[in-house]
Amino acid sequence: MPKNSKVTQREHSNEHVTESVADLLAHEEPLDYKSSVMNVDRAGKGTPQKDKGPTDIPNEDGRPAWNSKLQYILAQVGFSVGLGNVWRFPYLCQKNGGGAYLVPYFILLLIIGIPLFFLELAVGQKIRRGSIGVWNYVCPRLGGIGVSSLMVCGFVGLYYNVIIGWSIFYFFQSFQYPLPWSECPIRKNGTQAIVEPECEKSSATTYFWYRQTLNITSTIADSGGLNWRMTLSLFAAWFIVCLAVIKGIQSSGKVMYFSSLFPYVVLFCFLVRGLLLRGSVDGIAHMFTPKLEKMLEPQVWREAATQVFFALGLGFGGVIAFSSYNKQDNNCHFDAVLVSVINFITSVLATLVVFAVLGFKANIMNEKCVIENAEKILGYLNSNVLSHDLIPPHVNFSHLTTSDYAEMYGVIKTVKEGSFAQLGLDPCVLEDELNKAVQGTGLAFIAFTEAMTHFPASPFWSVMFFFMLINLGLGSMIGTMEGITAPVLDTFKIRKEIFTVCCCIAAFIFGLLFVQRSGNYFVTMFDDYSAGLPLTIVVILENISVAWIYGTKRFMQDLEDMLGFQPYRFYYIMWKYVSPLCLIILISATIIEMAVSPPGYNAWVQELLQLCYLYGLSTLTPSYYALQAAERFQNYPPWAVAMCFALIIVALLPLPMVFIARQFNLISDGSNKLSVSYKKGMMKDMSTLEDQDETRFILSKNPSETPSPMPTHRSYLGPCSTSPLEMTNSTPSSGYGTGYQMTITPESEL
Numbered sequence: 001m002p003k004n005s006k007v008t009q010r011e012h013s014n015e016h017v018t019e020s021v022a023d024l025l026a027h028e029e030p031l032d033y034k035s036s037v038m039n040v041d042r043a044g045k046g047t048p049q050k051d052k053g054p055t056d057i058p059n060e061d062g063r064p065a066w067n068s069k070l071q072y073i074l075a076q077v078g079f080s081v082g083l084g085n086v087w088r089f090p091y092l093c094q095k096n097g098g099g100a101y102l103v104p105y106f107i108l109l110l111i112i113g114i115p116l117f118f119l120e121l122a123v124g125q126k127i128r129r130g131s132i133g134v135w136n137y138v139c140p141r142l143g144g145i146g147v148s149s150l151m152v153c154g155f156v157g158l159y160y161n162v163i164i165g166w167s168i169f170y171f172f173q174s175f176q177y178p179l180p181w182s183e184c185p186i187r188k189n190g191t192q193a194i195v196e197p198e199c200e201k202s203s204a205t206t207y208f209w210y211r212q213t214l215n216i217t218s219t220i221a222d223s224g225g226l227n228w229r230m231t232l233s234l235f236a237a238w239f240i241v242c243l244a245v246i247k248g249i250q251s252s253g254k255v256m257y258f259s260s261l262f263p264y265v266v267l268f269c270f271l272v273r274g275l276l277l278r279g280s281v282d283g284i285a286h287m288f289t290p291k292l293e294k295m296l297e298p299q300v301w302r303e304a305a306t307q308v309f310f311a312l313g314l315g316f317g318g319v320i321a322f323s324s325y326n327k328q329d330n331n332c333h334f335d336a337v338l339v340s341v342i343n344f345i346t347s348v349l350a351t352l353v354v355f356a357v358l359g360f361k362a363n364i365m366n367e368k369c370v371i372e373n374a375e376k377i378l379g380y381l382n383s384n385v386l387s388h389d390l391i392p393p394h395v396n397f398s399h400l401t402t403s404d405y406a407e408m409y410g411v412i413k414t415v416k417e418g419s420f421a422q423l424g425l426d427p428c429v430l431e432d433e434l435n436k437a438v439q440g441t442g443l444a445f446i447a448f449t450e451a452m453t454h455f456p457a458s459p460f461w462s463v464m465f466f467f468m469l470i471n472l473g474l475g476s477m478i479g480t481m482e483g484i485t486a487p488v489l490d491t492f493k494i495r496k497e498i499f500t501v502c503c504c505i506a507a508f509i510f511g512l513l514f515v516q517r518s519g520n521y522f523v524t525m526f527d528d529y530s531a532g533l534p535l536t537i538v539v540i541l542e543n544i545s546v547a548w549i550y551g552t553k554r555f556m557q558d559l560e561d562m563l564g565f566q567p568y569r570f571y572y573i574m575w576k577y578v579s580p581l582c583l584i585i586l587i588s589a590t591i592i593e594m595a596v597s598p599p600g601y602n603a604w605v606q607e608l609l610q611l612c613y614l615y616g617l618s619t620l621t622p623s624y625y626a627l628q629a630a631e632r633f634q635n636y637p638p639w640a641v642a643m644c645f646a647l648i649i650v651a652l653l654p655l656p657m658v659f660i661a662r663q664f665n666l667i668s669d670g671s672n673k674l675s676v677s678y679k680k681g682m683m684k685d686m687s688t689l690e691d692q693d694e695t696r697f698i699l700s701k702n703p704s705e706t707p708s709p710m711p712t713h714r715s716y717l718g719p720c721s722t723s724p725l726e727m728t729n730s731t732p733s734s735g736y737g738t739g740y741q742m743t744i745t746p747e748s749e750l
Contacts (some may be wrong), residue, residue: 078475097294124323130487131317144658155530165233181208224517274356283359317483362433534651
């Protein structure tokens with residue numbers, strides 16, 4: 001209500017007022033519904049409320065609150081900083097131009113990441129509800145946004161916790177020396193002992209991952225039954241997550257102190273240790289050497305936008321849920337910038353660590369390559385296949401350097417140009433080793449674990465690394481679970497503990513799909529299809545709901561009332577024009593890529609290797625063996641393709657369903673549904689108001705009891721709907737009726 005309005009003046013005067021309700025409304029200045037804000041506890045702009053300041057809101061409405069600002073920041077950092085920062089960002093940086101990739105990433109962080117992250121923090125803090133309640137309030141017809149967000153959280157939580165289970169398995173396997181993936185196992189065949197062929201033709205770490213950990217099948221169609229070790233690991237992962245979130249933020253907030261900070265301790269330890277390793281500088285130099293021509297490729301910008309999008313956890317509902325436990329005067333703009341910057345710095349730090357270690361590994365592998373090929377050359381020299389004249393006089397095979405081998409390799413290749421391919425010599429170039437891009441599980445469970453086997457005290461570093469992965473995953477899972485539980489608990493009368501336990505049990509049962517022997521292929525499927533496109537659509541609808549339906553100017557005014565200052569006009573431009581345009585381009589590019597790229601997965605093809613031995617193909621070169629022991633891309637069978645698109649459809653289905661249902665009044669608009677905890681605090685006030693005369697209530701001498709002059713029977717229909725209040729130019733409802741306003745609940749007008 002305007003400060004200079006007659007009603008406000010009367011409230012602050014000591015005169016006895018005798019006007020009727022009709023007189024008050026007749027003398028009141030007309031208000032613009034689109035730009036007005038109903039916030040009766042606004043400091044300095046309305047009626048003073050006795051013992052109902054913003055700092056006491058959590059105690060009044062029964063909604064949990066953070067114990068401290070630090071706890072809240074750590075929760076947001078723990079949710080946004082996850083496994084993708086460690087194994088996705090370094091891969092994209094290497095693939096898309098090294099240091100040049102940081103330029104588009106940072107630009108898109110500014111124009112997409114921070115504005116949309118700020119938007120989610122603001123609506124969660126202002127309305128103080130989960131994702132379903134927030135979007136039901138902003139625009140009931142688009143209330144399906146919250147349901148779709150919840151569905152995506154469910155899909156992601158199912159497979160994300162499987163990765164935590166894998167990390168738990170590796171964590172316990174690390175308590176032995178030597179590490180179990182440091183050497184290939186020996187198979188006894190009668191009196192002979194031979195190296196496991198599958199391991200010999202790939203690597204010890206690759207074999208341990210695919211065969212001893214996953215015991216993977218060759219196709220997604222062959223389930224292979226449950227892997228009991230991974231089943232136990234998944235159970236342990238869900239047990240830990242359940243304990244962390246069973247009490248809501250009272251339990252998860254305490255966990256965040258450790259799970260959010262410990263990964264940084266490990267990253268700094270790995271950075272110091274990595275920089276002391278031989279060859280680490282080569283990896284870092286390769287990583288950050290900018291390839292400026294890459295910046296002109298649209299694919300680089302698309303992947304940078306996607307990474308920004310998922311790095312901050314936009315659209316999942318966890319950001320909104322965490323923010324809803326804040327006080328209304330919290331500076332969420334500062335929080336948005338701080339968490340985004342921390343996320344970016346963490347990604348760069350993780351990239352330094354990864355490529356310092358991979359630079360060391362590349363030098364080890366390159367030296368191994370030189371030794372193996374030098375032995376081949378010696379064999380050719382002894383069998384007179386090659387002449388000793390081809391070897392430079394200064395080359396010493398006892399102390400052969402990479403430069404000596406490169407010179408010798410060049411001479412042999414020039415002289416034996418016609419028959420050089422038959423020699424099977426490799427160039428052994430360090431740059432080739434560094435260019436072997438790995439991401440995801442391939443980086444964490446194969447490349448990085450192989451590098452750690454060459455560390456002194458390798459079990460210690462392995463324990464630290466996988467314990468870090470567990471904590472990174474746990475922080476993200478807490479946010480994901482909050483994105484599921486908060487909206488449901490806000491809507492239905494369910495005990496938090498019982499609902500959380502039921503969610504974890506159901507998720508474990510459905511998660512058995514991912515601990516079959518073919519489970520890794522389903523993890524890939526869910527990662528590719530269950531979140532990408534649905535979340536992008538969810539976020540652009542969030543943006544449109546606030547910027548175009550609710551109104552950017554109105555939202556900016558709400559932020560000024562909430563924060564005490566007006567946000568920069570930069571955000572107005574981003575929310576209104578730039579961010580929606582960027583998201584439309586991103587959605588279009590994603591759809592085009594899905595249409596062009598056939599749905600498929602990388603399968604571990606053990607059968608090809610066995611066929612080589614079966615038919616006695618002993619003349620195959622080692623490089624050909626290595627190819628056969630690697631992954632091979634396979635197209636999904638028809639039923640799996642249908643499953644891929646079913647994930648997208650199921651995640652997006654609530655959007656049209658809720659829109660149609662509310663368009664034709666098949667269900668209530670949801671805007672006047674309060675959480676159970678809120679209702680308890682209101683029932684007494686509401687029952688009292690019903691027995692009082694409206695005029696007497698408004699003319700009460702106690703300022704703290706003075707409500708808005710809005711009729712109690714008119715409920716807010718949402719910005720998407722036509723409200724009778726707009727036609728009378730009366731003050732808009734807070735969204736939940738006068739009784740709701742009187743308790744100074746958090747859902748005051750956005």
